[in-house]
Structures are given as structure tokens and as C-alpha cells.
Amino acid sequence: MTRESDVVHSLVEMADTLVDDYDVVDLLTGLTDRCVSLLAVSAAGVMLATPTGSLGLVASSSEAMRLLELFELQQQEGPCLDAFRSGERIHESLTAGSGRWPRFSTAAGRAGFQSVVALPLRLRDVTLGALNLLSTSRSPMAEADIIVARAFADLAALSILQHRASTEAQRLNEQLSAALTSRIVIEQAKGVISERVGIDLAEAFARLRAYARNANLRLTDVAQAAVDGTLDPRAWTAPARN
Amino acid sequence: MPGDRLRRVLAELSDGESMWPAARLCAVGPRITGANGVGVMLMSGDIPSGSLCSSDEVSQLIEDLQYTLGEGPCVEAYQNDKIVSEPDLADPQTHRWFAFTPPALKAGVRAVFGFPLRVGTVRLGALNLYRDRPGELTAEQHADALVLADMTARWVLDAQAGAPSGVVAEALEAGADFHFAVHNAAGIVSVQEGITITEALIRLRAFAYSNDRPLADVAQDVVAHRLRLG
Incomplete structure (x- = not known):
């Protein structure tokens, strides 16, 4: 050549x-x-x-x-x-x-x-x-x-x-997927807790969030535990304090 | 000139603003592409995660059907990473989308097209166009749709770039439909029936499909305790 x-x-x-x-x-x-x-x-x-x-x-x-x-x-x-x-x-x-x-x-x-x-x-x-x-x-x-x-x-x-x-696009896309997944698990947990306790979705969310705060846990992890059925029942029995 | 096309689409989209809402992507979509309606579906893993926007009720139905059934032009465009063109859904030779096609036809959809949303090798979802009469897109409309899909994909990533980690960007959530009620309902059904969330989601979808109802409506009824599967 x-x-x-x-x-x-x-x-x-x-x-x-x-x-x-x-x-x-x-x-x-x-x-x-x-x-x-x-x-x-x-x-x-x-x-x-x-x-x-x-x-x-x-x-x-x-x-x-x-x-x-x-x-x-x-x-x-x-x-x-x-x-x-x-x-x-x-x-x-x-x-x-x-x-x-x-x-x-x-x-x-x-x-x-x-x-x-x-x-x-x-x-x-x-x-x-x-x-x-x-x-x-x-x-x-x-x-x-x-x-x-x-x-x-x-x-x-x-x-x-x-x-x-391309690396940046990949990172943002993964971040968006993770954020959506976490939101979805929280919505599912709201449904689970509202049905267990007989409260509405907003109250279920308030209790979930209060429990996560007091226990110093991530909201997503608490929600996942609620969905998996492994969450401490105190998480939903206590009314949320503001 | 490709640059002219980009400028024209951008001018329609931005209307002088630097950051426009997601709704504008769908609102100007029909004018840009010559379709009756457009919708943008976001996908995560291999399943639809929700609709970013839709230009009209029929486009919204196209999005909802795909979310409920897991098949249709957007799902296929995304999964195969290829443009999907179905110029006549009513053609008896068309054996595509066994569950999607009948209700889409009933709603007045004759032709559907799906364009993957991608930035480099990253795939985000798909843009869909529909028309109420059969026929292929012209070369011009096809090229315009490609540019619109490209702008939309970049828009999604730009919007998410501003959000803190773990949070869906506000600009993405505003006007979008991520079907959160379906997930509330899945939580409720899982407790009522003593089944897992995944099973509950399948039960909800099966109920919606066999009763010929939108999944979102079924979910609303479950959440309001007007309906109990079982």
C-alpha cells in the first residue's frame, strides 16, 4: 500500500x-x-x-x-x-x-x-x-x-x-431510572400501609416518612421493607407527628 | 440543509424561551411532523415507566394502551432500537401487536410510527406519532420526526441534570404521567389478596385487559375502594 x-x-x-x-x-x-x-x-x-x-x-x-x-x-x-x-x-x-x-x-x-x-x-x-x-x-x-x-x-x-x-448521558439516564424506581416503591408502600391500617394514602405517606426520619433510615429503604412485608409494624401504628 | 431543519424545529419548540416545558414537545409535535398526534413514552429496563406528554386524547390512549399491555410502537421502537412504521393498522396482513391494535383502531388510529429516543448509546424511550388515515410518512416528515425525537431525548437528560440525586426532575414530572396510582393500587391489592407486588401488578393489568378498561381507571377504583379484585 x-x-x-x-x-x-x-x-x-x-x-x-x-x-x-x-x-x-x-x-x-x-x-x-x-x-x-x-x-x-x-x-x-x-x-x-x-x-x-x-x-x-x-x-x-x-x-x-x-x-x-x-x-x-x-x-x-x-x-x-x-x-x-x-x-x-x-x-x-x-x-x-x-x-x-x-x-x-x-x-x-x-x-x-x-x-x-x-x-x-x-x-x-x-x-x-x-x-x-x-x-x-x-x-x-x-x-x-x-x-x-x-x-x-x-x-x-x-x-x-x-x-x-456518552458517559454523562449514561449517568443521567441511570439516575433518572433510579429516581423513578424509588418513587414507584414509595407509591407501592403507601398502598400497602393504607390498606393495612385503613388510612388514606396521604396519611400512610406521612407515617412512612416520620418513621424513616425517626429511625434515621432512607425513605426508599423503609418503603421497600413495607412492600416486602419486613417492616417493623411500629412504622404504621403510630400516627405521624409533625 | 440539515441545520435548517434543526433550526426550524428548535424555533417551534422554544418559542423564544431557553427551557420549555415537556408539554410543548407534544403540543408542537403534530405541526412539526404532520401527524394527528404525538406522545412521548419513557422506558426503564424493558418496560414503560410512563408518559412524558401527549398531544391529544388519542395519543394519550396510545400511551396508556402500551403501558397496560407492554406492546405497541413505542415499546417496539425502544426494545429493538429501531424506527417502527405501521402505515396501516387495519391491513389484515398486519399481525403486529395482537392486544394493542383493536382498541387503537377503535379509537380512530390508522397509522402509527415509533422513533427511539436516544443520546449516543443511551436509550430513554420512544416518540410515537399517529394518523387517522393510512399511509407512510413522507421523507420530510420522517426527517422532522427524527429531529424531534433527538431534541426530546436531549431535553429529558438536560432536565434530569438539574435534579438532585434520587429525585425525578420537577420539569420531567410536571405534566408527565408515571402512573403512580397504579402502584398505589398494587400495594393495596397485594395486602387484600396476600400476594406480592409483582403479582398484584399482573392481576391489575389482567383485570384491565379482560374488562377492556384503561389500567389507570381500574387503579383509581381500587384506590377509592370502589373495586376489589378477587
Whole structure:
């Protein structure tokens, strides 16, 4: 296959994994592997912003890359951090002990890396993290390669956002279901108690709630016990106090 | 342009407000989709949990029948996660929904359509449309219904996002019918007959079905002690 068809093939494959449920870490690890196999780079890594705004390491194409990125996070200096903070592409040759990130450059040099490209993972105004590409060559990365890396980064950003939205939707839906179920059990318990004692539904609810409060129990748990027939009879014999 | 369609549906829905009531979803539904009526059913697990809104009495009946019988266009759209289209309920070739179809036809329903409510992979329920004459939806109406279903699904999650954990959002409960009286009645019947709640719910549904009555009416009678199953 030509390089173009390799790239297209990779993009299609990544897009395919976005259908239904997918694992973001798997997807991003796949992304770093593809960067290494399709671009003139030696290692790739992805960092993502945590809810508190700091960056965390998510995927690396190699152990050397993982250690270097951890070093970058510990020292709080390096290309990934700058790309994330500025939202701009970074493209630099590395010289040990000097330049923008003297400590990072020294550590990178020890691992054999001589130049770096860092791209923000960004959708419109939101920067989600950054993609780090390191090369053992000092010569700058070709513009054609950067365009491919940009396409990978955009797809990764899109997949992360989509995954977050889907997780949030899942959480809200479960919360709604749980709230409805709890309401239903309470309505059933009102029916049970009203029939046992010969009182109306409102009075049954008042007694149920008063009992839950005094016993320091959750209303839903008390209601479930009433429905299951395991509730202490004192729960309904005592008229509710206001 | 898909963006134009979305803008048009949104304009109908919002009427200038940022948060509109659930009732508006159903109220403007017929105008948006060209149906006689629309209803929104919420599902939980594999069963209907209630009706968010309905545009008219016939739509409400469609929702109630599905709640009572556990079958119909919304239930099927939700369970199969597919759009359901039944352009002629009276067609003798139609063997769908053995219990749902006769009372729906009697109420004047000829065609029904169900659109799943989903956000990403999360499924919430279904939107149903009905018409009093047979026929498929046009491509335009179909697309409008899809957009309306999408807006509705997002509306439900947005509304619930504002509620404290364990509580159904007020905006969702206002105007919705979660059939709480049916559950009150199930509690009463379980004590009267010495059976479990699940059995009591089945008994109530069976009674409603065999007496050709809405489950909600039967429940009201049980709660008011006008009716005792047994």
C-alpha cells in the first residue's frame, strides 16, 4: 500500500472504533502506534487534561516515551505541557541543558530523542490534551507528516468528547431510572400501609416518612421493607407527628 | 440543509424561551411532523415507566394502551432500537401487536410510527406519532420526526441534570404521567389478596385487559375502594 492509503486506512479504522462502546485508552494507544508506524517519528504519547485541569499521561508507544512523559509531568516543563497550555502546535529541536526546556531536553537526549512536535488535542475552543511526537532525527518533521498527525489528533479529540458526552448521558439516564424506581416503591408502600391500617394514602405517606426520619433510615429503604412485608409494624401504628 | 431543519424545529419548540416545558414537545409535535398526534413514552429496563406528554386524547390512549399491555410502537421502537412504521393498522396482513391494535383502531388510529429516543448509546424511550388515515410518512416528515425525537431525548437528560440525586426532575414530572396510582393500587391489592407486588401488578393489568378498561381507571377504583379484585 502507498502511504496515503495507509493513512486513510488508519483514519477509517479509528473512526470505526468510535461506533457504540469503545475504550478511550485503547483508542489513544492505537493512535500512538499509528503515529510511529506512519510518520517519521520514533515515539508518540498522549496526555489528557483531568477534571482539575492538570495533565495526566494516557498512552505511550514505548516504555522510554512513557518515562519521558512522566518526567515532563513531574518537572512541569516540556512540549506537551506547552502545547496544551497555549493550544498551539510546538515544533523544536532539542539540545541537552538548553532551549525552552533544559531539563526535558537533557532527559530526551539520554533516550536518544533530538526533536519534538507537540500538537494540542483541540475541538474549537476546548483543549483536551496534547499529542507528543519525538524523533531521533534533528531535522524538522515534514509538513505532510504534520498534516497527518493533525488529522489523527482531531479524530482523537472528537472521540474523547463523544465518549465523555456518552458517559454523562449514561449517568443521567441511570439516575433518572433510579429516581423513578424509588418513587414507584414509595407509591407501592403507601398502598400497602393504607390498606393495612385503613388510612388514606396521604396519611400512610406521612407515617412512612416520620418513621424513616425517626429511625434515621432512607425513605426508599423503609418503603421497600413495607412492600416486602419486613417492616417493623411500629412504622404504621403510630400516627405521624409533625 | 440539515441545520435548517434543526433550526426550524428548535424555533417551534422554544418559542423564544431557553427551557420549555415537556408539554410543548407534544403540543408542537403534530405541526412539526404532520401527524394527528404525538406522545412521548419513557422506558426503564424493558418496560414503560410512563408518559412524558401527549398531544391529544388519542395519543394519550396510545400511551396508556402500551403501558397496560407492554406492546405497541413505542415499546417496539425502544426494545429493538429501531424506527417502527405501521402505515396501516387495519391491513389484515398486519399481525403486529395482537392486544394493542383493536382498541387503537377503535379509537380512530390508522397509522402509527415509533422513533427511539436516544443520546449516543443511551436509550430513554420512544416518540410515537399517529394518523387517522393510512399511509407512510413522507421523507420530510420522517426527517422532522427524527429531529424531534433527538431534541426530546436531549431535553429529558438536560432536565434530569438539574435534579438532585434520587429525585425525578420537577420539569420531567410536571405534566408527565408515571402512573403512580397504579402502584398505589398494587400495594393495596397485594395486602387484600396476600400476594406480592409483582403479582398484584399482573392481576391489575389482567383485570384491565379482560374488562377492556384503561389500567389507570381500574387503579383509581381500587384506590377509592370502589373495586376489589378477587
